[in-house]
Amino acid sequence: MDSIQSLIKDLADEYGRRRESLLPILQGVVERENYLSEYSMIEIAREVDIPASEVYGTATFYSFLETKPTGKYIIRVCKTITCAMKGKTQMMFAIQDMLKIKLGETTPDNRFSLLESNCLGWCHKAPAMLINNEVYTELTPEKVRDILSGYMKQNGQI
Amino acid sequence: MANSHQLKRVDFIFRNDNDWEKILSNTIKKKPQELINELMSSELKGRGGAGFPTGLKWKYTAEEKSDQKYVICNADEGEPGTFKDREILSKVPYKVLTAMAVCGYITGATEGFIYLRGEYKFLEPELNKAINEFEYYCKDIKLDFKINIFMGSGAYICGEETALMESMEGRRGEPRNKPPFPTQKGYLGKPTVINNVETLVHTFTIFKFGAKKFYDLGVQYSRGTKLFSVSGDTPKPGIFELELGMSLQDFVYEFGDGDTKSVQVGGASGFLVPRKSFKDAAIGFKGKLSGISLPTGGSMMLFNSSRSMYNVLDNYLEFFREESCGQCTPCRVGCQQLLLGIKAVKRGEKPASYLDKLIRLTETMQLTAKCGLGQSVANSFSSIVENFREEMIY
Numbered sequence: 001m002d003s004i005q006s007l008i009k010d011l012a013d014e015y016g017r018r019r020e021s022l023l024p025i026l027q028g029v030v031e032r033e034n035y036l037s038e039y040s041m042i043e044i045a046r047e048v049d050i051p052a053s054e055v056y057g058t059a060t061f062y063s064f065l066e067t068k069p070t071g072k073y074i075i076r077v078c079k080t081i082t083c084a085m086k087g088k089t090q091m092m093f094a095i096q097d098m099l100k101i102k103l104g105e106t107t108p109d110n111r112f113s114l115l116e117s118n119c120l121g122w123c124h125k126a127p128a129m130l131i132n133n134e135v136y137t138e139l140t141p142e143k144v145r146d147i148l149s150g151y152m153k154q155n156g157q158i
Numbered sequence: 159m160a161n162s163h164q165l166k167r168v169d170f171i172f173r174n175d176n177d178w179e180k181i182l183s184n185t186i187k188k189k190p191q192e193l194i195n196e197l198m199s200s201e202l203k204g205r206g207g208a209g210f211p212t213g214l215k216w217k218y219t220a221e222e223k224s225d226q227k228y229v230i231c232n233a234d235e236g237e238p239g240t241f242k243d244r245e246i247l248s249k250v251p252y253k254v255l256t257a258m259a260v261c262g263y264i265t266g267a268t269e270g271f272i273y274l275r276g277e278y279k280f281l282e283p284e285l286n287k288a289i290n291e292f293e294y295y296c297k298d299i300k301l302d303f304k305i306n307i308f309m310g311s312g313a314y315i316c317g318e319e320t321a322l323m324e325s326m327e328g329r330r331g332e333p334r335n336k337p338p339f340p341t342q343k344g345y346l347g348k349p350t351v352i353n354n355v356e357t358l359v360h361t362f363t364i365f366k367f368g369a370k371k372f373y374d375l376g377v378q379y380s381r382g383t384k385l386f387s388v389s390g391d392t393p394k395p396g397i398f399e400l401e402l403g404m405s406l407q408d409f410v411y412e413f414g415d416g417d418t419k420s421v422q423v424g425g426a427s428g429f430l431v432p433r434k435s436f437k438d439a440a441i442g443f444k445g446k447l448s449g450i451s452l453p454t455g456g457s458m459m460l461f462n463s464s465r466s467m468y469n470v471l472d473n474y475l476e477f478f479r480e481e482s483c484g485q486c487t488p489c490r491v492g493c494q495q496l497l498l499g500i501k502a503v504k505r506g507e508k509p510a511s512y513l514d515k516l517i518r519l520t521e522t523m524q525l526t527a528k529c530g531l532g533q534s535v536a537n538s539f540s541s542i543v544e545n546f547r548e549e550m551i552y
């Protein structure tokens with residue numbers, strides 16, 4: 001059994017093998033693998049005993065269940081109205097500049113992916129972004145650069 | 159002006175008296191029917207935006223016969239401009255849990271879920287701690303009720319109650335046809351009460367202080383208080399508990415930056431009110447007051463005169479186009495065409511009269527879309543286009 005198979009088996013042991021267990025299992029795989037490969041989805045289908053097309057159909061519905069390879073840290077910048085009004089664009093430039101990637105891309109070392117997201121629920125402290133599950137609010141280009149260099153140092157870059 | 163300045167601040171929701179154990183054990187000594195009557199006489203309506211009477215919802219579920227029933231707390235707070243539920247769950251989670259358990263006691267449900275949006279995953283560890291302590295106390299007082307967190311994964315539409323249940327059942331979050339309503343056939347086909355986070359906390363207030371105290375606040379048809387999420391061009395962004403029924407003019411006096419051009423009430427799916435209508439608009443449910451009454455899930459976004467209303471509408475439509483679940487054609491294609499349409503008018507590729515065609519399209523969506531998402535696009539679209547037509551064209 002390879003590592004993905006055993007991860008999926010562990011998740012199924014924890015959440016069950018019913019249809020209701022599907023989302024928690026998908027989330028568990030994304031949490032560890034950063035995304036759902038075709039292989040993982042086929043394995044999940046086998047484990048839960050439903051058609052792989054159903055797994056794929058469900059997974060692709062949800063914006064937080066990535067089905068393309070992503071970096072270890074997924075940056076989701078809120079693009080909804082208040083964040084857009086309060087300097088999201090400048091902040092986005094700062095991120096792109098620092099990571100040398102464009103929106104939707106992943107750094108060559110597979111550490112960072114840059115995405116946009118709809119309302120994150122921090123409009124009173126706009127602009128906001130998520131890095132994986134961590135929230136960062138009232139951002140400015142300077143603040144963004146500090147935060148990102150913190151993540152880079154953690155990973156032995158710079 | 160001093161006279162009309164009548165925003166009434168209230169402090170129920172975030173007041174933390176730490177007495178939930180007492181409230182819970184006292185409340186479940188009363189008869190279910192008595193508690194339902196209490197809720198009904200408070201006239202509490204759902205605080206997620208739709209405004210269904212909460213007492214009635216609990217009553218219908220209690221009347222259903224079933225071996226299993228569920229209570230779901232809807233914490234999939236995705237409407238642009240609202241962030242109150244997050245604050246409730248991080249500051250007073252015990253009130254929510256207590257309300258869920260009381261609901262379980264009244265309706266006969268022994269299992270509850272909190273559907274927490276993926277964006278709020280950072281709340282999960284603390285919330286789980288609270289749940290553990292809460293369940294421990296439930297065992298102590300021999301109340302059979304357990305609560306689990308179910309994480310969402312970034313889909314606005316899952317805030318719609320039946321889409322949320324589909325999602326919990328491991329499917330795409332596509333809304334179901336109603337009827338049957340969740341009170342009859344909800345999660346896993348069993349009778350289910352599903353309430354917004356804030357609604358549940360209001361029931362806590364009612365069980366603690368009695369229906370009268372709640373009913374005495376607000377105005378006719380819109381009783382009690384409401385949490386407002388205030389953002390945009392305001393010197394005071396944040397979360398405020400206010401009495402329902404206030405005029406928008408008073409709200410703007412309090413929260414505006416002196417140059418407020420318009421206020422979006424109820425998020426992207428709500429209405430935009432231009433300055434000239436502030437004095438005629440009141441915040442509350444339909445069926446009272448003179449002028450316009452605006453129901454809201456609490457999202458209040460202020461725009462000052464530096465903002466282009468075209469950009470605002472463009473942003474909303476992009477939001478709806480992405481978040482439409484794609485199941486029904488009016489919403490899926492409608493949202494796309496509305497966005498393409500206003501862009502074409504802006505670029506001069508379509509005449510200004512094309513905007514009227516687009517408004518007719520939103521009317522069609524309102525009539526034919528399956529759920530609230532597609533139906534409510536008309537609200538913001540027509541209120542923005544009708545009031546700021548010149549900004550759409552030039």
